[in-house]
Amino acid sequence: MSSDWISISKKVQYKENTNVLEVKSGNYTYSFRSEQVPFKKIVMLNASLIGYISELDAENLIVGVSSPEYIYSEKIQNLIKEGKIQYVGNEQKYDVEKIISLKPDAIFTNHVASFDNTYELLRNNGIQVIFLDEYLEQKPLEKTGYIKLFGKLLGKDKEAEAKYHEIEKNYNSLKQLAAKSSVKPIVLANEMYGDIWYLPGGKTSLANYISDANAHYILKDNNDEKAVTMSFEEVFAKSSQVQYWVNAGSHTSKKEMENVNQFYNKLEVFKKGKVYGVAHKVKQNANDFYESGVVRCDLVLQDYIKIFHPELLTDKQFTYMSELK
Template sequence: MKCKILFFILLFVLNSCKKESNDTSEDWHDISENVRFKDDTNTFELQSGKFKYTIPQSKLPFQKVILLNASLVGYVSELGLDNKITGISSPEYVFSPVLNARISNGSVHNIGNEQKYDVEKIIAAKPDAVFTNYISSFDNTYGLLRKNGIEIIFLDEYLEQDPLRKAEYLLVFGKLLGAEKQAAERLGSIRAAYDSLKNLAKKAQSSPKVLANEMYGNQWFLPGGKTSLAKLIKDANAQYIIAQNTDSKAIPMSFEEVMSRAEKAEFWVNVGNHRTKKELLSINPNYTQMPVYHSGKLYTVSGRERGRANDFFESGVVRADIVLKDYIKIFHPELLPEYELTYLKELK
C-alpha cells in the first residue's frame, strides 16, 4: 500500500515538474539559438546572443530609434515605421526611398559610419534605443551611450542561416516598436509565400548545378552547405556544388578546387555587383577557364541598386520569399513566366 502511495506521489510530482517546465519554456518565443523573447504585463525580455534585456512595458513602444546597420532598416521599413528612425549610420548605403527622403529633409540624422560613430549626435538625438550588430571594437562607444541612458540592443540577424528565421526578427521589432499584430501578419505572409514557392519549385523537371560567390585575393570563399544561400538554392530545387558540406560559414578554397567542383555547373549566382562579364575578368582572368563562364548563366545581386545602396542587403534580408522567387526564376524560368527578377540581375 505504501509503495502505491509513494508511486502516485512521485508520479504527481513528476507531472507537476514537467508541466512547470513546459509552461516556462512556452513563455519564450524562440526565433533561433541566437534570439528569443517573452513579455508579460510589466516587462519585455529579450535574449540576443550573450546579451539579455529586461525592458519595462512602460517604456514601450519605442518612438525614436537609431540604426547603426543598413541591414536592420529592412525590418523597420517592412512594418512601415520609417518615421520612428531618427538617426542612421552610413546613409549612403540606405536604399529605402522613404528613409532617403527623410534623410534629405533632415528628419533623420547622419550619425557617422562603421569607422567612427558621432556619439555627441546620438546623445543629442535622445533616442529610446539604438539597434546594431554587435562589434566588440565599439565596446567603449556602447558603454558611453549606456552611461547617457541610451539602450543599446544588439541583433545579429546575419548569423541566421535560415532565410525565414532572418525574417522572423520582424516579431522583435514589432514588439519593441508597437506593431506586434502587423509584424505577425507580415511574417505569416512571407512564410506562406515562401512555402508556396518552395512547393512550386518541386514541380521542375530538372535540378541544375549551381556555383556561388567569387574569388577574393587568392581564395574563393564558397558559402558552406548549411548557409542561408545553400538553403535558398536547395529550396529553389537546384544542386549547390558543395551542398553536402556541413559548415554554416564561408569555406575558403583554391581556384583549382572550385573549378573541379563546378565543372558541370549551369548557373553562377551572387557574383558580386559587377556590370559585365568582362569586368568580372578584371578581378581574375582565370575565370575564362571555367565552363560555366562561357556556357552557363551568371547573376549578380545588383538588381536593386542606387548609388552605393543595394536593396538585396536591406529589404532582401526580410523578404526571403522574394529572394527565393528570384532563384526559382533563374533556375526554372518556365515556372514563373511572367515574373521579372527583383534583387538579382543577369551578368552579360
C-alpha cells in the same frame, strides 16, 4: 500574458509578462518595462536591419543612422534630406555626442567588439543598445522572423505578425512549386577576392535558398555556416558540370568580371552557362538585396527559382538578381 519564451531562432527569443518584455539576443538579455516600450525614437547603425523598419512602415521612428550611403530606402533618404533623420557617423567612428543629443529610446546594431567602449558610454547615458546579429541567421524564414521582435518593440505587433505570415506563406508555396521540377541544376556561388574564392558553406542561408529552389549546390554536403575558402584550382576541379553561377557579386557584365579576374573565363559555366549577380536594385553603394532582401526571403527565393527553373515563373520579374551578359 503568456510567461513562456517565444522563439524566433536559436539566437533570439522574447517573453512578455504583465509589465515587462524580456528579450534574449545571442549572449545578451534585455528587460523593458511597459512604460519603456514601444520605442518612439530609434537610431539604426546597420543598413541590414533597416529592411525590418521599412517593412513595418516605421521609418518615422528613426532619428539617426550611420553610413547613409549604404541605405537603399528612398523614404529614409528623403527623411535624411529633410533633416528628420540625422547622420551619426560610420563604421569607423560613431558620433557619440550627436547620438546622445538625439535622446533615442534605443539603438539597434550588430555587435562589433571594437565598439564596446562606445556602447558602454551610450548605456551610461541611459540609452538602450540592442544587439541583433541577423546576419548570423542561416534559415531564411528565421531571419525574416526578426520582424516579429521589431513589431513588439515598436508597437506594431499586428502588422509584424501579418507580414511574417504573408512572407512565410509565399515562401512555402514557392518552395513547393520549385519541387515540382524534375530538373535539378548544379550551382556555383560567390566570387574570388584576390586569389581566394569564398564559397558559402553548405549550411549557410545561400545554400538553403539553393536547396529550397530545388537546385544542387556544389558544396551542399559541407557543414559550415560560414564561408569556405578555396583556390581557383579547387573550384575549377569541382565545377565542370555547373550550369548556373549565382551571387557573382554586384558586377554588371561578364566583361567587367573578367577585368577583375581573368581566371573566370576558364570556367565552363562562365563560357557556356548562366551567370547572375545581385545588382538589380543598386544605387551607388546601396544594394537592396542586403536591405529589403534580408526580410523578404520570399522574393529572394522567387529570384533563385526564376533562375534555375524559368519555366515555372514566366509571369514574374527579377527583384534582386540580374543576368550578366
